[in-house]
Amino acid sequence: MRNRDMRARRGFSLIELLIVIAIILIIITMAVPKFNQAKKFANETAAIRAIQAVHSGETMYQSQYGRYATSLAELGPPQSGAASPSAADVIGNDLAGGEKLGYKFTVTGSQGGYVVIAIPSTFGTTGSRTFYSDQTMVIRENYSQEPPTAASKEIGTSQTGK
Numbered sequence: 001m002r003n004r005d006m007r008a009r010r011g012f013s014l015i016e017l018l019i020v021i022a023i024i025l026i027i028i029t030m031a032v033p034k035f036n037q038a039k040k041f042a043n044e045t046a047a048i049r050a051i052q053a054v055h056s057g058e059t060m061y062q063s064q065y066g067r068y069a070t071s072l073a074e075l076g077p078p079q080s081g082a083a084s085p086s087a088a089d090v091i092g093n094d095l096a097g098g099e100k101l102g103y104k105f106t107v108t109g110s111q112g113g114y115v116v117i118a119i120p121s122t123f124g125t126t127g128s129r130t131f132y133s134d135q136t137m138v139i140r141e142n143y144s145q146e147p148p149t150a151a152s153k154e155i156g157t158s159q160t161g162k
Contacts, residue, residue: 036125043102044127047118048139048155050095054107054116055137057090064088068135070109072096102126110134117147131155 012020057075062068065085069075076096078087094100103118103126113135120127123145132140132148140152 040125040127043120044129046101047103047105047127047131050100050103050105051116051118051131051133051139053091053095054105055133057088058107058114058135060090061088068109068112068114069107070114072098072105072107075107119145119147 054072054075058068061075065088069088072091073096074086074088075091076087077089077093078084083089095105098105099121102121104121105116105118107114107116115132115134118131120130128143130142130144130146130148132142132150132152134150139155140148140150141155142148142152
């Protein structure tokens with residue numbers, strides 16, 4: 001009787017523990033790629049929202065100063081004091097710094113407008129798309145490391161056309 005009680009209280013065998021660990025590892029190997037893919041998609045969505053914020057900032061800047069801003073710093077907050085053409089305080093400090101949520105942003109002035117480009121900090125890890133937009137507010141994308149242009153595909157359209 002005593003020998004039987006010791007066996008009942010002994011716990012799990014080494015084989016049983018190894019099987020449980022193997023099952024957990026299999027579940028983890030299936031879940032991690034899905035998590036990374038979801039994070040990449042979230043970064044891309046945040047980049048699109050940041051481009052929309054730049055559009056709003058550029059519209060406010062243009063109505064206030066009579067021209068479009070030629071850099072993110074011009075749209076960002078001032079170091080101290082009141083807003084001015086060199087720092088209009090129409091976008092947040094994080095976006096004005098040029099990098100946000102895995103994407104690098106640049107704004108350049110163009111003839112009568114501006115161009116905003118967003119490129120993943122680490123292509124394939126933080127994002128798989130590059131983005132382009134200008135004063136027309138149409139956002140375009142490339143599914144490659146190539147910098148996007150005005151000729152790139154619009155977001156939400158098929159590869160063959162609109």
